[in-house]
Amino acid sequence: xxxxxxxxxxxxxxxxxxxxxxxxxxxxxxxxxxxxxxxxxxxxxxxxxxxxxxxxxxxxxxxxxxxxxxxxxxxxxxxxxxxxxxxxxxxxxxxxxxxxxxxxxxxxxxxxxxxxxxxxxxxxxxxxxxxxxxxxxxxxxxxxxxxxxxxxxxxxxxxxxxxxxxxxxxxxxxxxxxxxxxxxxxxxxxxxxxxxxxxxxxxxxxxxxxxxxxxxxxxxxxxxxxxxxxxxxxxxxxx
Amino acid sequence: xxxxxxxxxxxxxxxxxxxxxxxxxxxxxxxxxxxxxxxxxxxxxxxxxxxxxxxxxxxxxxxxxxxxxxxxxxxxxxxxxxxxxxxxxxxxxxxxxxxxxxxxxxxxxxxxxxxxxxxxxxxxxxxxxxxxxxxxxxxxxxxxxxxxxxxxxxxxxxxxxxxxxxxxxxxxxxxxxxxxxxxxxxxxxxxxxxxxxxxxxxxxxxxxxxxxxxxxxxxxxxxxxxxxxxxxxxxxxxx
DNA sequence: CGGGAAGTTGACACTCCTCAATCCCAGTGG
DNA sequence: CCACTGGGATTGAGGAGTGTCAACTTCCCG
Numbered sequence: 001x002x003x004x005x006x007x008x009x010x011x012x013x014x015x016x017x018x019x020x021x022x023x024x025x026x027x028x029x030x031x032x033x034x035x036x037x038x039x040x041x042x043x044x045x046x047x048x049x050x051x052x053x054x055x056x057x058x059x060x061x062x063x064x065x066x067x068x069x070x071x072x073x074x075x076x077x078x079x080x081x082x083x084x085x086x087x088x089x090x091x092x093x094x095x096x097x098x099x100x101x102x103x104x105x106x107x108x109x110x111x112x113x114x115x116x117x118x119x120x121x122x123x124x125x126x127x128x129x130x131x132x133x134x135x136x137x138x139x140x141x142x143x144x145x146x147x148x149x150x151x152x153x154x155x156x157x158x159x160x161x162x163x164x165x166x167x168x169x170x171x172x173x174x175x176x177x178x179x180x181x182x183x184x185x186x187x188x189x190x191x192x193x194x195x196x197x198x199x200x201x202x203x204x205x206x207x208x209x210x211x212x213x214x215x216x217x218x219x220x221x222x223x224x225x226x227x228x229x230x231x232x233x234x235x236x237x238x239x
Numbered sequence: 240x241x242x243x244x245x246x247x248x249x250x251x252x253x254x255x256x257x258x259x260x261x262x263x264x265x266x267x268x269x270x271x272x273x274x275x276x277x278x279x280x281x282x283x284x285x286x287x288x289x290x291x292x293x294x295x296x297x298x299x300x301x302x303x304x305x306x307x308x309x310x311x312x313x314x315x316x317x318x319x320x321x322x323x324x325x326x327x328x329x330x331x332x333x334x335x336x337x338x339x340x341x342x343x344x345x346x347x348x349x350x351x352x353x354x355x356x357x358x359x360x361x362x363x364x365x366x367x368x369x370x371x372x373x374x375x376x377x378x379x380x381x382x383x384x385x386x387x388x389x390x391x392x393x394x395x396x397x398x399x400x401x402x403x404x405x406x407x408x409x410x411x412x413x414x415x416x417x418x419x420x421x422x423x424x425x426x427x428x429x430x431x432x433x434x435x436x437x438x439x440x441x442x443x444x445x446x447x448x449x450x451x452x453x454x455x456x457x458x459x460x461x462x463x464x465x466x467x468x469x470x471x472x473x474x475x476x477x478x
Numbered sequence: 479c480g481g482g483a484a485g486t487t488g489a490c491a492c493t494c495c496t497c498a499a500t501c502c503c504a505g506t507g508g
Numbered sequence: 509c510c511a512c513t514g515g516g517a518t519t520g521a522g523g524a525g526t527g528t529c530a531a532c533t534t535c536c537c538g
Contacts, residue, residue, distance in 0.1 A: 042469065061379055064465055069378060083368040085361075086362075086365035111357075114357040114360055114361055115357045118350075121357075122350075125325050126326065128371065129371075131371060132368075133322075135371055135375055136298070136300075136331060137330075138378050139308060139310045139377050142426065143308045145302075146494095178515085179518095187383055188495090191495075191518085191519090192493090192494055195519085230281065230330050239325050239327070385525080418485070427526075430485095434487085434526095437487095
């Protein structure tokens with residue numbers, strides 16, 4: 001069950017059997033959620049964090065005029081709200097975009113980890129810093145990139161993140177999101193996402209269809225999105 | 240020297256005299272930098288973090304076409320790159336926008352803190368999570384807000400952050416940035432920043448002039464920027 | 479006195495949004 | 509078996525917001 005989480009950690013950190021065991025015992029319970037289900041609301045006091053085992057979650061906020069901005073997507077193996085451990089409540093919502101399986105981790109046990117395991121503490125600290133790095137990359141997309149580059153960059157990022165946890169098949173992966181979801185990630189309207197995806201498809205760079213991404217030309221895609229995976233910190237080392 | 244840093248921490252955490260003493264002894268050396276000086280380049284291995292004592296720093300990245308996106312501004316009392324402790328190198332640059340005084344904190348001593356002081360560890364972990372919350376808020380601005388709302392939100396955020404460390408005078412504060420800098424924060428051009436600031440000035444909401452912000456109508460400003468300080472986590476509690 | 483950086487303003491272009499119609503397809507119920 | 513429904517995708521036409529380019533001003537500083 002936790003294999004994808006371990007895979008994610010191992011891609012960046014040295015993970016000892018002891019660490020793994022500590023993580024296993026930190027798990028509270030397992031839960032399932034349907035698609036489009038709000039797991040966490042802003043401002044609500046939280047006593048556990050949520051580890052995503054399968055499916056796609058997102059962090060988002062709704063605006064006054066009804067618009068929505070997704071600030072991060074979560075794939076299997078990610079903690080969706082490890083930051084709630086120190087924040088105690090969130091400034092955004094978390095919802096499922098597909099059916100999801102999750103595990104909960106009580107904050108008490110995380111506190112225990114900060115007392116007993118400095119190494120694992122730094123490793124989870126790193127993990128929240130990685131979320132921040134993803135936020136920064138999205139700021140760059142949102143602030144300065146064209147619609148085409150925004151979508152290309154997003155598709156590249158997700159390819160790499162899915163690959164780490166073994167969820168790619170060759171140059172393609174399942175991405176059962178709507179075009180509106182993609183627009184909420186990139187600050188675009190669903191209409192413009194549609195046009196831009198068509199353009200990427202017509203240029204034979206990438207196809208997004210039937211909830212599946214198929215990359216036809218990785219070099220062209222990374223170039224279009226000005227994608228450099230450095231911000232994903234894919235170096236396995238002691239943290 | 241560290242008073243502003245302590246003020247920032249105390250606004251959100253319970254800080255014991257012991258904690259303060261530990262922080263004091265963690266400081267390496269003090270340095271000064273002129274304006275427009277790059278302190279940290281992406282990819283360079285880092286062995287210490289930088290605590291800003293005075294001035295304004297920013298995290299930013301340059302794009303292929305020469306554009307720049309600033310992903311966060313740092314005010315006195317902030318760690319500019321506490322995240323480099325677990326990341327080891329950064330995915331972005333850090334530069335001074337004004338002359339700055341900083342203190343360095345060797346990563347060795349932070350490692351020591353994770354071994355000896357679980358409480359202080361959580362507190363600094365919180366601090367990087369706060370940076371991430373600011374990143375999220377900027378994503379929302381960059382993705383979904385109008386030029387007017389973006390600038391209003393930024394001005395609100397900085398007012399609150401400066402106030403915490405005692406750098407406001409009534410409803411105004413020093414902000415010696417150029418309109419191009421503000422554009423790099425908000426994803427706008429300097430020309431459009433200029434027009435939008437004029438509009439905010441003409442509506443008698445806020446004046447940005449001669450490196451100084453003067454808020455004329457706080458209610459109108461927060462409304463224009465859809466500003467809710469929840470993401471700044473201004474509750475003093477045990478973390 | 480000259481030069482450069484920052485601010486200001488105008489004219490025009492372009493990206494992306496808005497609104498609206500149509501299509502497609504899976505699920506549902508008669 | 510098939511009409512009906514609803515969500516998502518697609519396409520077109522026109523408009524709004526922001527960018528681009530360029531000129532000019534102001535001010536500081538050497």
